[in-house]
Amino acid sequence: MKKPTLLNHPPETTPPPGNAPVIAPIYQSVKYEFETVDETLQMLRGQKPGYFYMRASNPTTRQLELTLAQLQGRDDCLATASGVNAIAQTLLALTKAGDHVLFFIETYGPTRNIIRRLLARFGVENTMLSIEDLAGVENVLATRPTRLVLFESPTNPMLKVADIERLVELAHRHGALAVVDNTFAGFHQHGEYDIDLFVHSLTKYASGTGDVMGGAVIGRQELIDDLRPDFAVLGALLDPHAAFLLQRGLKTYFVRYREQTRNAQAVAEHLAAHPAVAKVHYPGLSTHPQAALAKKQMRDAGTVLSFDLKAGSEAARRFSENLQLFALTASLGSTESLVMAPQLMGSRDFTPDQARQSGMGPGTVRLSIGLEDVEDLLADIDQALATPPG
Ligand SMILES: *Cc1c(COP(=O)(O)O)cnc(C)c1O
Numbered sequence: 001m002k003k004p005t006l007l008n009h010p011p012e013t014t015p016p017p018g019n020a021p022v023i024a025p026i027y028q029s030v031k032y033e034f035e036t037v038d039e040t041l042q043m044l045r046g047q048k049p050g051y052f053y054m055r056a057s058n059p060t061t062r063q064l065e066l067t068l069a070q071l072q073g074r075d076d077c078l079a080t081a082s083g084v085n086a087i088a089q090t091l092l093a094l095t096k097a098g099d100h101v102l103f104f105i106e107t108y109g110p111t112r113n114i115i116r117r118l119l120a121r122f123g124v125e126n127t128m129l130s131i132e133d134l135a136g137v138e139n140v141l142a143t144r145p146t147r148l149v150l151f152e153s154p155t156n157p158m159l160k161v162a163d164i165e166r167l168v169e170l171a172h173r174h175g176a177l178a179v180v181d182n183t184f185a186g187f188h189q190h191g192e193y194d195i196d197l198f199v200h201s202l203t204k205y206a207s208g209t210g211d212v213m214g215g216a217v218i219g220r221q222e223l224i225d226d227l228r229p230d231f232a233v234l235g236a237l238l239d240p241h242a243a244f245l246l247q248r249g250l251k252t253y254f255v256r257y258r259e260q261t262r263n264a265q266a267v268a269e270h271l272a273a274h275p276a277v278a279k280v281h282y283p284g285l286s287t288h289p290q291a292a293l294a295k296k297q298m299r300d301a302g303t304v305l306s307f308d309l310k311a312g313s314e315a316a317r318r319f320s321e322n323l324q325l326f327a328l329t330a331s332l333g334s335t336e337s338l339v340m341a342p343q344l345m346g347s348r349d350f351t352p353d354q355a356r357q358s359g360m361g362p363g364t365v366r367l368s369i370g371l372e373d374v375e376d377l378l379a380d381i382d383q384a385l386a387t388p389p390g
Pocket of ligand 1: 201
């Protein structure tokens with residue numbers, strides 16, 4: 001054969017049977033072939049395992065999906081290009097015009113946008129309550145046929161703990177699906193509750209290093225099978241290169257989550273004792289309004305906390321800027337610590353009443369605690385709190 005032909009049919013170097021790579025390779029191939037048309041048709045009809053086109057599935061992403069399903073304690077998973085994409089596709093796949101969705105003021109901002117702007121354009125109606133308003137939840141579900149209830153626990157940025165058992169029971173009693181954005185709690189928590197679908201941002205704890213984006217929806221087989229055709233036509237399957245990096249990140253998931261939680265607990269206790277701090281919001285503190293619920297519901301209190309500075313918004317801005325080890329930016333769950341100033345967390349879509357119910361104050365700062373030595377983090381926090389204006 002001539003060289004242009006050879007270049008497009010390179011030598012085969014797949015290891016022989018019995019000679020497996022210890023780490024699964026990245027299957028960076030859009031297409032997969034069988035030798036015959038019949039075998040291809042059998043695979044496409046689901047009568048034979050295999051792969052055909054990367055948008056539908058690929059071995060690297062599939063390995064990650066199965067790993068995540070095991071970790072969350074469910075049958076199956078679909079991985080997507082971002083967390084927001086997993087949420088958008090799940091909501092699009094589950095709803096139709098005339099359906100009603102119940103969600104909460106404490107829901108992640110872009111998710112609120114998906115429900116209030118995107119879904120609303122397609123005739124999907126919604127009600128937004130406070131996650132603390134269980135009587136309101138009961139009342140809405142009793143009076144309005146509802147397709148699904150979507151909530152988070154703990155919530156962002158006030159770390160409110162949702163009563164999962166109660167919310168799921170209410171949803172199911174009224175024929176609604178319980179969908180939980182479990183990003184903050186992580187993949188190893190809440191699996192024992194009768195939650196129908198978990199959605200996750202993989203960008204946070206799965207990667208751990210903050211260098212790759214991804215999302216996932218995890219649930220029992222028939223629900224994931226129902227979602228799959230819509231996910232396939234929406235066409236945002238997680239890329240295998242990103243899936244490889246996330247799979248690699250997950251190897252250290254438990255070590256990171258637990259160590260960062262230990263650091264967060266220490267930071268929360270330190271801040272709670274600081275005279276400049278009015279209140280610390282962290283499920284691992286005995287002063288948390290739902291400390292007992294958090295203890296019952298969570299194995300680990302998590303790596304994110306927030307607190308209110310007595311001196312208000314300008315002091316919070318200065319504190320956020322004065323920190324040396326904490327990057328002033330969005331996101332959480334990475335091995336480096338991060339800070340969000342109140343000016344960057346506002347919710348312009350809230351009425352004054354909703355803003356009050358959210359619990360955020362002018363001096364509320366959110367911290368995501370990383371893997372640094374905790375004494376260095378505490379020293380940095382102390383110097384940032386001590387720096388005078390100027
Ligand atoms: C970050 C985040 C998302 C969105 O995930 P991306 O991967 O950034 O799209 C959704 N929900 C929660 C609770 C998050 O923290």
